[in-house]
Structure formats: C-alpha cells, structure tokens
Amino acid sequence: MEIKTFEDLVDWVRDMHSFLSRSLRESAAGNANDQASALLTYLADHEQELVRITEEFERQADPKALKTRLYDYMKHKPVKVTDPADTHFASLSFDEIAREIFAFHDQVIDLYDSLAGKAEIAEAKELMDSLKEMEEHEAMRLARQVSNSQDI
Numbered sequence: 001m002e003i004k005t006f007e008d009l010v011d012w013v014r015d016m017h018s019f020l021s022r023s024l025r026e027s028a029a030g031n032a033n034d035q036a037s038a039l040l041t042y043l044a045d046h047e048q049e050l051v052r053i054t055e056e057f058e059r060q061a062d063p064k065a066l067k068t069r070l071y072d073y074m075k076h077k078p079v080k081v082t083d084p085a086d087t088h089f090a091s092l093s094f095d096e097i098a099r100e101i102f103a104f105h106d107q108v109i110d111l112y113d114s115l116a117g118k119a120e121i122a123e124a125k126e127l128m129d130s131l132k133e134m135e136e137h138e139a140m141r142l143a144r145q146v147s148n149s150q151d152i
Contacts, residue, residue, distance in 0.1 A: 006124050007058070007066035009115070010131070013108060014054040020104065021047035023086050030090030039097055039149060040089055046142055053138070057131055065123035070115065098146050105139040 003009050021044045028040035058066070089097055109132055116128035 003070060005066065005070060006068050006115075006127060009070060010054060010058050010061070010066070010127075013111075013131075014051055014058070016104075016108075017047045017050040017054060020101075021045075021051065024089055027087045027089030030087055031092075033094065035149070036092065036094045036097060039094055039146065042145065042149070043097070043101055043142075046138070046145075050135075050138060053134060054131070057127075057134065061127050062123040064121065065127040068119070068121055068124045071118075094150060098150075102139065102143070105135060105142070109135045109139065 003012055024040045024044035024047060028037050028044065031037040031040055089100070092100070112128045112132035112135060116125050116132060119125035119128055
C-alpha cells in the first residue's frame with residue numbers, strides 16, 4: 001500500500017492490526033502450550049478491537065487532517081508486520097509472544113509520535129496525538145491483562 005496521506009496511514013495501521021489478528025488467531029490452534037494458545041486467542045480479539053477503534057477514529061477525524069499529505073513517512077523506520085498467513089506465533093512461548101506484540105505496539109506508537117511532530121496542520125497533529133494516546137492506552141490495558149493471565 002502506498003501511503004501518501006494521513007488517511008492512507010490510518011488505513012494501513014488498521015490493516016496491520018487486522019493482519020496481526022488473523023495471524024494470532026491462526027497460530028492459536030497450533031500452539032501446544034495451553035497458556036500461550038489462550039494468550040494468542042485473547043490477543044487476536046484485542047487486535048480486532050483495535051481495528052474497530054481505528055475505524056471509528058477515522059470516521060470521526062477531520063477530513064482536512066485525513067487528506068493532508070505525508071512527506072516524511074518514508075524517513076520513519078517501517079513498522080514490522082506479520083503476514084496474515086504467518087503462523088510463527090504457534091511456535092513461541094507466552095513470553096516471546098508478549099514481547100513481539102508489545103514491540104509491534106511500540107513501533108506504532110513511535111510512528112504516530114514521529115508524525116505528530118512533523119504534522120504541518122493542527123488537525124493532523126491532533127489526529128496523530130489522539131491515535132497515539134489510544135494505542136498507548138490499549139497497550140497499557142493489554143499489559144495488565146497479559147500480566148494477570150501469566151499469574152494464573
């Protein structure tokens with residue numbers, strides 16, 4: 001996907017959450033560890049919820065912000081995403097799965113933060129700041145849930 005506008009970026013991040021959700025769900029059935037398999041199922045559901053939330057942000061966003069061109073996107077290190085058909089999570093431990101998921105979310109947060117700092121109009125900065133805040137909140141919520149499920 002070619003990313004030329006903030007709208008393209010939001011679409012791309014939404015798609016990345018969707019791809020990750022599918023990969024996690026596919027991997028859950030193949031993971032022999034019950035705790036890791038349950039984590040994968042939970043994470044798949046959580047990523048799908050992020051798809052829904054991101055869509056809602058896009059629906060409510062200022063059209064001016066969405067249509068703003070992104071000039072510095074390619075200078076940011078790309079977010080690493082999993083192919084939806086990739087089931088490598090099936091071979092990972094609970095801790096390894098958690099590390100990969102949190103690394104993904106950290107990359108998305110860094111991307112939003114970087115682009116907010118480079119936004120040329122206030123509406124685009126506000127959109128990136130709002131999406132960053134949502135990702136941070138969801139990552140913290142996820143961290144609590146993962147920590148609680150690991151204790152069980």
